[in-house]
Amino acid sequence: MGVTKTQVFTDKQNRIADLAKALAHPARIAIIQHLLKEKSCVCGDLVEVLPLAQATVSQHLKELKNIGILHGEINPPRVCYCINETVWQEAKAIFGEIFETEITQQCCN
Amino acid sequence: MGVTKTQVFTDKQNRIADLAKALAHPARIAIIQHLLKEKSCVCGDLVEVLPLAQATVSQHLKELKNIGILHGEINPPRVCYCINETVWQEAKAIFGEIFETEITQQCCN
DNA sequence: AATTCTCATCGTATATTTACGATTGAATCG
DNA sequence: CGATTCAATCGTAAATATACGATGAGAATT
Numbered sequence A, B: 001m002g003v004t005k006t007q008v009f010t011d012k013q014n015r016i017a018d019l020a021k022a023l024a025h026p027a028r029i030a031i032i033q034h035l036l037k038e039k040s041c042v043c044g045d046l047v048e049v050l051p052l053a054q055a056t057v058s059q060h061l062k063e064l065k066n067i068g069i070l071h072g073e074i075n076p077p078r079v080c081y082c083i084n085e086t087v088w089q090e091a092k093a094i095f096g097e098i099f100e101t102e103i104t105q106q107c108c109n
Numbered sequence C: 001a002a003t004t005c006t007c008a009t010c011g012t013a014t015a016t017t018t019a020c021g022a023t024t025g026a027a028t029c030g
Numbered sequence D: 001c002g003a004t005t006c007a008a009t010c011g012t013a014a015a016t017a018t019a020c021g022a023t024g025a026g027a028a029t030t
Helices: A011-022 A026-037 A043-049 A054-067 A085-100 B011-022 B026-037 B043-049 B054-067 B085-100
Strands: A070-075 A078-083 B070-075 B078-083
Touching: A011 A054, A011 A085, A011 B011, A011 B026, A026 A043, A026 A054, A026 A078, A026 B011, A026 B085, A043 A054, A043 A078, A054 A070, A085 B026, A085 B085, B011 B054, B011 B085, B026 B043, B026 B054, B026 B078, B043 B054, B043 B078, B054 B070
Parallel strands: none
Antiparallel strands: A070 A078, B070 B078
């Protein structure tokens, strides 16, 4: 995309947007769903589950790691991924806060 | 970005990703927050609130309209925007479902 | 009819995203 | 040591996103 003018928004707005961006791809949703459901969280398993090349899966994992949602643990010769509970709770709270708002106003009357 | 291979993912995974993508920019978060908080939802008000050009705001509004989160009501010479409660509830349910999952497994032990 | 107001759209420059093959790095196995 | 395995990274092509000035469309006002 182009350059997002992050500096003109609040830290919180930027954080919400970043967390949402991490969820803004079906492959990453699939990765998260898999990690929530299965015990196995080895990278190779994800490559089998997802119909994407290994390099692409690795790239998606990197994004999820960068935002903090996942962390990987090297367990040679494999790498085990799991959800970072702290960030997961943060995301849960942030989205929960947004959606808890009741839509009171009937706009445009 | 590149081409997302949407056809290899489930409809639900794609829908979640699309809704997340709508939230994946601080300007759109700011727009939604404003619409949740204020009564006024006229486009011009948003242009004043956001430190972005009118064309840019209009573009963000269009994206939120496309995904269904907002709808606009022409009220000459203004356009009044409001949150589409149906889609809002859908998003609330979808994200709620994801985050309600308990993280049981202590991965990589 | 001309002006003004509000907002959408066009055109465009630039940056980022997605995807994949190829390669590299690290560690185990034979 | 050489071969193999697993995963990250590199390099790259193509598509998409962001931002903004300029222009266009529609309606009310002067």
